[in-house]
Amino acid sequence: MSDMCALLPIPRCKLALCAVAVAFAAAMPAASADSLTDYFGPRAVGAGEAARADAHGALAIALNPAGLALDHQFVFEGGYGFRPGDSSSLATASACDSTTPVAGCFYYRYFLAKPEIEGTTYRRRVHETGTVLARALGQSLAVGIGVKYFDYNSNLADAGREGEQDAAGFASDVGAVFRATGSLSLAAVGYNVIAEDSPQYPLALGGGIAFRATSNLALGADGVWNLEAPEGQGTGRYSAGASFFASAADGQAGYPIRAGVVHDAGLDGTYITAGLGYVTAKLGVDVGARKQVAGGDELVILGSLRLFGPQVTAAR
Numbered sequence: 001m002s003d004m005c006a007l008l009p010i011p012r013c014k015l016a017l018c019a020v021a022v023a024f025a026a027a028m029p030a031a032s033a034d035s036l037t038d039y040f041g042p043r044a045v046g047a048g049e050a051a052r053a054d055a056h057g058a059l060a061i062a063l064n065p066a067g068l069a070l071d072h073q074f075v076f077e078g079g080y081g082f083r084p085g086d087s088s089s090l091a092t093a094s095a096c097d098s099t100t101p102v103a104g105c106f107y108y109r110y111f112l113a114k115p116e117i118e119g120t121t122y123r124r125r126v127h128e129t130g131t132v133l134a135r136a137l138g139q140s141l142a143v144g145i146g147v148k149y150f151d152y153n154s155n156l157a158d159a160g161r162e163g164e165q166d167a168a169g170f171a172s173d174v175g176a177v178f179r180a181t182g183s184l185s186l187a188a189v190g191y192n193v194i195a196e197d198s199p200q201y202p203l204a205l206g207g208g209i210a211f212r213a214t215s216n217l218a219l220g221a222d223g224v225w226n227l228e229a230p231e232g233q234g235t236g237r238y239s240a241g242a243s244f245f246a247s248a249a250d251g252q253a254g255y256p257i258r259a260g261v262v263h264d265a266g267l268d269g270t271y272i273t274a275g276l277g278y279v280t281a282k283l284g285v286d287v288g289a290r291k292q293v294a295g296g297d298e299l300v301i302l303g304s305l306r307l308f309g310p311q312v313t314a315a316r
Contacts, residue, residue: 048260
């Protein structure tokens with residue numbers, strides 16, 4: 001730990017800015033509320049979670065704060081997701097403005113799960129609120145930071161589950177996007193680099209690559225590595241996805257079509273994802289789903305509504 005960390009009055013200080021480029025990795029098991037995997041919206045899930053190098057709008061909140069500076073739009077977004085396996089619900093609301101030199105986003109999340117273990121129903125709940133700021137540095141580089149406050153509450157410790165103690169505090173993410181060419185972008189992200197001790201908000205490194213094959217087709221490949229995974233647990237959550245924007249005949253609307261695949265080495269699980277949307281100059285409606293096809297049978301279904309301000313350059 002650096003001397004700078006010793007000066008900060010924070011229980012755990014982690015500086016990962018010098019290491020975010022070594023990304024590719026994984027998330028903790030879905031057995032606990034996990035900020036690395038549970039808080040994605042329908043667009044991220046539909047495209048296989050592979051959008052860290054192309055994280056426009058509210059995607060920047062969970063994937064890469066630097067992505068907020070990738071376009072120029074003002075958008076409100078609300079979403080809801082459900083996971084039947086443990087009766088999990090995720091409700092989100094955000095307002096993001098990237099029409100100014102320093103792009104900004106405010107958001108709130110509410111996560112609730114009611115897993116059943118040996119006939120007893122338990123409960124875990126998360127409130128999280130925060131802000132994301134990003135800035136483009138020239139034509140090729142964007143950087144961003146996210147700061148959040150979380151309040152995690154669980155009674156699963158009564159069932160003998162480790163790491164389920166109540167926790168609350170601040171956490172911070174940092175990220176960068178480098179546009180190597182007009183069609184190729186690279187991303188590096190550090191998650192929870194400064195945070196209160198909580199297994200649900202672990203220090204992690206992520207990275208991704210995005211390639212725009214045509215004006216309507218985007219491809220991506222990502223990974224995230226949980227640096228605080230339990231000893232002996234496999235690490236590496238790797239994903240790949242594609243998004244195709246089918247324009248309506250009148251050119252006034254479009255239909256984003258998304259698909260992807262995810263493999264989590266820690267869970268030894270493989271997932272397929274899909275999503276569909278409808279976008280106009282004023283609004284966007286998106287749905288997405290992730291289904292586990294190996295190592296379990298998890299199913300997640302999500303939906304969101306976006307309302308755009310007058311300046312929109314990339315709403316896909």
